[in-house]
Amino acid sequence: MIPLILLLFVAWSCADEVVPNLRVDMQPPEELQAAATRNVHTAFITMPVDHFDPQNADTFQMRFMYNEDYFGGDGYPVFILVGGEWSIAEGWLRGGNMFQMAVENRGYQFYTEHRYYGQTLPYTEFTAENLRFLNVDQALADLAYFIKELKKQPRFANSKIILYGGSYAGNMVLWFKQRYPHLVLGTVASSAPILAEVDFTGYLEVVHDAFLSEGGEQCITTIRQGILDTVAAMETEAGRRSLEAAYRLCEPLDYDDELTLGYFSGMITWRFSGVTQTASPGRIITVCNNFRTNAYGETPMQKIGGFIAVEAGLQDCWSGLNFQSLLNLYSSNNNNRAWYYQTCTEYGYFQNAPRSGTVFDPLKWLDISFYAEICKEAFNERFDESFILSAASRVNQIFGGLRPDVNNTINIHGTIDPWHALGVHNRDLKETSPTFTVPRASHCFDMQNWLSTDTIQMTQVKQNTRRIVGSWLND
Numbered sequence: 001m002i003p004l005i006l007l008l009f010v011a012w013s014c015a016d017e018v019v020p021n022l023r024v025d026m027q028p029p030e031e032l033q034a035a036a037t038r039n040v041h042t043a044f045i046t047m048p049v050d051h052f053d054p055q056n057a058d059t060f061q062m063r064f065m066y067n068e069d070y071f072g073g074d075g076y077p078v079f080i081l082v083g084g085e086w087s088i089a090e091g092w093l094r095g096g097n098m099f100q101m102a103v104e105n106r107g108y109q110f111y112t113e114h115r116y117y118g119q120t121l122p123y124t125e126f127t128a129e130n131l132r133f134l135n136v137d138q139a140l141a142d143l144a145y146f147i148k149e150l151k152k153q154p155r156f157a158n159s160k161i162i163l164y165g166g167s168y169a170g171n172m173v174l175w176f177k178q179r180y181p182h183l184v185l186g187t188v189a190s191s192a193p194i195l196a197e198v199d200f201t202g203y204l205e206v207v208h209d210a211f212l213s214e215g216g217e218q219c220i221t222t223i224r225q226g227i228l229d230t231v232a233a234m235e236t237e238a239g240r241r242s243l244e245a246a247y248r249l250c251e252p253l254d255y256d257d258e259l260t261l262g263y264f265s266g267m268i269t270w271r272f273s274g275v276t277q278t279a280s281p282g283r284i285i286t287v288c289n290n291f292r293t294n295a296y297g298e299t300p301m302q303k304i305g306g307f308i309a310v311e312a313g314l315q316d317c318w319s320g321l322n323f324q325s326l327l328n329l330y331s332s333n334n335n336n337r338a339w340y341y342q343t344c345t346e347y348g349y350f351q352n353a354p355r356s357g358t359v360f361d362p363l364k365w366l367d368i369s370f371y372a373e374i375c376k377e378a379f380n381e382r383f384d385e386s387f388i389l390s391a392a393s394r395v396n397q398i399f400g401g402l403r404p405d406v407n408n409t410i411n412i413h414g415t416i417d418p419w420h421a422l423g424v425h426n427r428d429l430k431e432t433s434p435t436f437t438v439p440r441a442s443h444c445f446d447m448q449n450w451l452s453t454d455t456i457q458m459t460q461v462k463q464n465t466r467r468i469v470g471s472w473l474n475d
C-alpha cells in the first residue's frame with residue numbers, strides 16, 4: 001500500500017498549475033554559495049498583537065535573524081534588513097549590499113520577519129477576522145518596538161541604526177523613517193512602489209517597454225501577433241482547439257466565464273512579468289532570440305505558449321485553469337494569502353491589462369473586477385471595488401503618496417522594473433534623500449552584491465549607496 005500512496009502524492013505534487021506572479025519572493029543574493037559558512041542565528045521576540053490598543057495584551061513571537069561576525073563592539077552601527085511579504089532566509093546576512101555595508105562599517109546585522117509571513121504568525125488561521133492585525137501600520141510599529149528593545153542592551157544603546165528594504169519592504173523603510181525619524185539614522189529604499197494604486201496598468205506598460213527596448217520591434221511584433229491570434233482563436237471551435245494545443249492545456253477553457261479568461265490572461269502576462277521583474281541584462285534578449293529562432297514554437301501563438309511552458313518547466317500540461325482553482329491557491333494559511341489580503345485592504349497593485357496600445361491590451365479580462373472578485377471570495381463580500389479603492393486612498397493619505405517628507409533615504413529604481421511606475425524615479429525626494437534610477441535595471445537590483453552581468457551604472461549605484469550610508473555613519 002505504501003508505494004501506492006507515495007505515487008499518488010508525487011503525482012499530485014507534480015501537477016502543473018498556473019501560480020500567479022503577484023507576490024515578490026525575495027531570493028537570497030546570488031553570491032551566497034561562496035559564503036555559506038558565515039554565522040547566522042535565528043531568534044524570536046515577543047511582540048504585541050495590537051500596538052494601538054493598550055487594552056489588548058495579546059502577544060505573538062516575531063522571528064528575526066542576526067549575524068554578529070563583523071560587529072565592532074559597543075556603539076558600532078546596526079543594520080536591519082527589513083522583511084516584507086516573504087519568509088526570511090539566512091542568505092541575506094551572508095551576502096548582498098547591506099552585508100557589504102556591515103563589513104565596511106563593522107556593523108551588527110539583523111533581518112526581521114514581517115507579521116503573518118514565514119514563521120511570524122500572530123494567528124495560524126488566516127480568517128478575515130484574524131487578519132485584521134495585518135497592515136503596515138502594525139508592521140512598522142513592530143519594527144519600532146524591536147528597535148526599542150535593542151536599545152535596552154548596553155552594546156546598542158549608542159548605535160546608529162540603518163534600515164534596508166526592497167519592494168514593499170522598501171516602502172516600509174521609507175515610511176518608517178518618515179513616521180519614526182528619531183529611531184533610525186537613515187534608510188535605503190530599493191524599488192519601493194510607494195503609491196498605492198488599484199488599477200495598476202503601468203506595470204504591464206513597463207513590461208511592454210522593456211521587451212521593446214531590450215528585444216526591439218521584431219520581438220514586440222511577435223508578441224503582439226501571438227496575443228491577438230490567441231484572443232481571435234477564442235471565437236471559433238477550431239481556433240479553440242489550436243489555442244489549447246499551443247498553450248498545452250489539459251482540458252478546454254470555459255470560454256463563457258470571464259473570470260476564467262482572466263486567469264488564462266494572467267497565465268500569459270504573469271510569465272512576461274516574472275521574466276522582466278527579475279531580468280539581468282541579456283535575459284530578455286535571450287527570450288526574444290528564442291522567439292526569432294522558433295525555439296518556443298512556429299506560429300506567434302505557439303511561440304507564446306511554448307515560452308510559458310519552457311519558462312515554467314512544464315512537465316505535462318496545464319491543469320485547473322478555472323477561477324475556482326485560482327481561488328483555491330489563496331485558501332491556505334500562507335504568504336500568498338496574507339499578501340493578497342494586503343492588496344485588497346491597502347495597496348491594490350492589480351496588474352491590469354493596459355489601454356494604451358501595448359501588446360497586452362487585448363487581454364481585457366485582467367481588470368479590477370477580476371482581481372476584486374478574489375478579494376470578495378477569498379476574504380469578505382465587503383471587499384468590493386469601492387472598498388479596495390478607498391483602502392488604497394487611505395494609504396496614500398497617511399503616507400503622502402508620491403510626495404513623502406523624509407530625510408536620509410536613498411531611493412533606488414530600475415527602468416525595466418515594472419514597480420518603478422509607482423515610485424518616485426524622476427527627482428530626488430529631498431536634498432538629503434537622493435533618487436537613483438538606473439537604465440536596464442530590474443526589481444531590487446541594488447540589494448545584491450556585485451554581479452558579472454551588472455552594467456557600470458548598476459555597480460556605481462551600489463557603491464554610491466554604500467558611500468552615502470558610510471558618510472551618514474561617520475558624520
Ligand SMILES: *[C@@H]1O[C@H](CO)[C@@H](O)[C@H](O)[C@H]1NC(C)=O
Pocket residue numbers: 181405406407432
Ligand atoms: C529634514 O532635514 C532638514 C534639515 O536638517 C530639516 O529642516 C527638516 O525638518 C527635516 N525634515 C524632516 C521631515 O525630518
